[in-house]
Amino acid sequence: MLLEQIGLMFETIPSGIDEDNKVTSEDPISRVKNLALEKAKNVSMKVRDGIIVAADTVVVLNGEVLGKPIHNEEAVSILKRLSGKTHEVITCVAIMDASSGKTLAEVVRSKIKFKDLSHDDILDYVKTGESLDKAGGYGIQGIASIFVEHLDGCFYNVIGLPLSKLAEMLKIFGINVLKDNRFVS
Numbered sequence: 001m002l003l004e005q006i007g008l009m010f011e012t013i014p015s016g017i018d019e020d021n022k023v024t025s026e027d028p029i030s031r032v033k034n035l036a037l038e039k040a041k042n043v044s045m046k047v048r049d050g051i052i053v054a055a056d057t058v059v060v061l062n063g064e065v066l067g068k069p070i071h072n073e074e075a076v077s078i079l080k081r082l083s084g085k086t087h088e089v090i091t092c093v094a095i096m097d098a099s100s101g102k103t104l105a106e107v108v109r110s111k112i113k114f115k116d117l118s119h120d121d122i123l124d125y126v127k128t129g130e131s132l133d134k135a136g137g138y139g140i141q142g143i144a145s146i147f148v149e150h151l152d153g154c155f156y157n158v159i160g161l162p163l164s165k166l167a168e169m170l171k172i173f174g175i176n177v178l179k180d181n182r183f184v185s
Contacts, residue, residue: 002160002163003161005163006166007177008177010053013043013046015042015043015054016042017035017038019035019056026065028058028088028090029090029092029107032058032091032092032107033094033105033107035092036054036056036092036093036105037054037092037094037103037105039054039055039056040052040053040054040094040103041096043096044096044098044101047098048098049099050097050098050099051095051097051170051173051175052094052097053094053166053170054095055091055092056092057089057090057091057135057157057160058089058091059082059087059088059089060088060089061081061082066078066081066082066087066137067135068132068134068135069132069137070133072132075126075132075137076126078136078137079117079125079126079131080122082114082117082136083115083116084115084116086112086113086114087111087114088109088110088111088112089110089111089112089135089136089157089158090107090108091108091157091160092106093105093106093108093162093165095166095169097173104169104172108153108154108157109153110151110155111150111151111152111153112150114148115147115148117147125138125144128142128143130143135160140158140159141159
């Protein structure tokens with residue numbers, strides 16, 4: 001969705017990385033960087049050429065990575081912990097040229113302050129199904145946007161792909177988003 005938003009043409013190739021079994025560090029920055037690079041490397045073994053974009057995102061509260069809830073009870077628990085607090089969203093974008101192996105990885109950090117959430121608000125949100133399979137148990141681009149009291153940083157980073165940083169990085173690989181996209185004639 002985000003790549004389409006900025007007019008890039010692309011093919012989606014799943015990396016096949018089992019994120020839970022690839023965690024080699026408890027440090028959130030090392031974690032996202034290692035996973036994003038591993039995803040890019042895995043995809044590079046599936047294609048001969050092209051520019052590969054991979055990313056990984058975590059939500060961090062008081063130094064602890066809050067994963068993706070696998071059931072509603074876990075989502076409720078995570079959202080209770082985020083209620084009224086500031087947390088951080090950390091994303092690493094890794095770009096690799098499949099033919100040359102040239103690789104670049106950059107980390108973007110954003111801080112989000114949630115308002116105090118009532119138990120009923122949390123339950124009602126979790127019932128929407130939006131909280132499952134999302135880091136931190138919420139999607140800022142959806143209904144959970146009403147929980148955000150303040151955002152310091154890149155909104156798109158919180159969604160999972162910091163578009164400004166991506167465009168800056170792509171220039172290093174010879175791709176100018178403003179010139180090389182399907183909206184330019």
